[in-house]
Amino acid sequence: MAISFNMPTLVGPEFQYLSEALERAHLSGNGAFTKRCQRLLEESLGAPRVLLTHSATGALEMAAILAGIGPGDEVIMPSFTFCSTANAIVLRGGVPVFVDIRPDTLNIDETAIEAAITPRTRAISVVHYAGVAAQMDAIMEIAERHGLVMMEDAAQGLHADFRGKPLGTFGALSAFSFHETKNLISGEGGALVINDPALAERAEIIWEKGTNRAQFQRGEVARYTWVDIGSSFLPSELTAAFLYAQLEAGEEVTARRMTAWQRYHAALAPLEADGLLRRPRVPQECGHNAHIYFVLAPDAARRDAALKALSAEGVNAVMHYVPLHSAPAGLRYGRAAGPLPVTDDLSARLIRLPLHPRITPEEQAAVVAALGRVLG
Numbered sequence: 150m151a152i153s154f155n156m157p158t159l160v161g162p163e164f165q166y167l168s169e170a171l172e173r174a175h176l177s178g179n180g181a182f183t184k185r186c187q188r189l190l191e192e193s194l195g196a197p198r199v200l201l202t203h204s205a206t207g208a209l210e211m212a213a214i215l216a217g218i219g220p221g222d223e224v225i226m227p228s229f230t231f232c233s234t235a236n237a238i239v240l241r242g243g244v245p246v247f248v249d250i251r252p253d254t255l256n257i258d259e260t261a262i263e264a265a266i267t268p269r270t271r272a273i274s275v276v277h278y279a280g281v282a283a284q285m286d287a288i289m290e291i292a293e294r295h296g297l298v299m300m301e302d303a304a305q306g307l308h309a310d311f312r313g314k315p316l317g318t319f320g321a322l323s324a325f326s327f328h329e330t331k332n333l334i335s336g337e338g339g340a341l342v343i344n345d346p347a348l349a350e351r352a353e354i355i356w357e358k359g360t361n362r363a364q365f366q367r368g369e370v371a372r373y374t375w376v377d378i379g380s381s382f383l384p385s386e387l388t389a390a391f392l393y394a395q396l397e398a399g400e401e402v403t404a405r406r407m408t409a410w411q412r413y414h415a416a417l418a419p420l421e422a423d424g425l426l427r428r429p430r431v432p433q434e435c436g437h438n439a440h441i442y443f444v445l446a447p448d449a450a451r452r453d454a455a456l457k458a459l460s461a462e463g464v465n466a467v468m469h470y471v472p473l474h475s476a477p478a479g480l481r482y483g484r485a486a487g488p489l490p491v492t493d494d495l496s497a498r499l500i501r502l503p504l505h506p507r508i509t510p511e512e513q514a515a516v517v518a519a520l521g522r523v524l525g
């Protein structure tokens with residue numbers, strides 16, 4: 150028996166929409182399915198403008214351009230995140246400044262942000278780990294008081310909220326991911342949410358390789374030409390067609406994951422009571438989306454041994470980020486605001502369990518039993 154960590158899953162008329170895209174004979178970007186996905190996201194989030202991208206990485210790169218990040222500009226972010234949060238800043242010549250995380254959610258420690266602010270600080274980029282919100286009240290207040298741009302790496306945050314407000318709608322600029330490991334997928338895929346309407350026009354130009362092609366298509370200009378920096382950030386219509394089926398089924402997919410998440414949570418309570426592991430903590434103000442189920446082993450040595458033993462039992466459980474402040478490129482291009490003891494400790498103890506819409510109760514029971522054996 151082998152239990153996969155992830156399983157890309159069809160949830161609706163993906164193939165029908167792919168055929169429709171072919172029939173329309175428009176497979177490059179910004180066609181009918183791209184517009185449908187964007188409208189669906191704008192309406193469900195209540196966001197003024199959404200642009201589909203080929204990845205969250207691309208959306209974060211667009212956000213860094215739009216936020217005006219330039220050489221030497223500092224952006225505060227957690228070290229416990231994927232490298233794309235930092236790369237987007239480094240590609241503009243900016244400097245990621247890493248701060249510690251909270252022990253409960255593994256999100257940026259809002260009480261550590263102000264000490265990291267310098268005259269070069271331009272923005273804060275928060276990550277909502279596992280689809281559980283960072284403390285947005287406190288973080289938004291800090292950003293406002295210091296005149297910093299708010300960005301959200303909401304790659305894992307679709308269909309999650311903070312005090313009822315959807316993740317991805319707090320930052321001036323926010324990124325979602327539809328990578329095959331996320332809740333809703335298109336293989337590779339992403340979206341940029343532009344919550345500051347003043348940035349929408351330039352966003353469209355950067356998206357269209359620095360041209361005013363979108364304005365031309367709407368008949369707003371007589372010809373299209375190169376007007377700004379930009380790149381190829383659009384996904385193809387094939388990606389958008391697949392994604393539209395996923396987005397339509399979004400609530401159902403989240404509900405299925407939530408059932409599996411809750412099942413792990415209940416079944417692992419006795420192991421937590423025995424001190425074998427710590428389960429995730431979700432603060433009451435965070436409506437999460439069951440993106441990840443992780444446990445924390447008592448220490449790094451037992452985590453490493455458990456991952457090996459689980460693998461030998463056919464359970465594909467995995468670690469997560471090597472903290473960016475200790476990664477080779479993080480040392481070269483960024484800096485830690487100070488010691489990051491919580492990041493160092495928890496990242497070394499974390500185990501992500503298999504979780505996807507098709508996982509069965511029997512498979513989950515097997516994972517829990519195996520965890521009990523390898524940590525017991």
Ligand SMILES: *Cc1c(COP(=O)(O)O)cnc(C)c1O
Pocket residue numbers: 203204205206207230231233234276302304305325326327328337338339
């Ligand atoms: C998945 C992920 C990304 C990258 O998303 P892509 O769509 O693969 O580019 C960036 N940041 C975080 C926090 C992620 O989880």
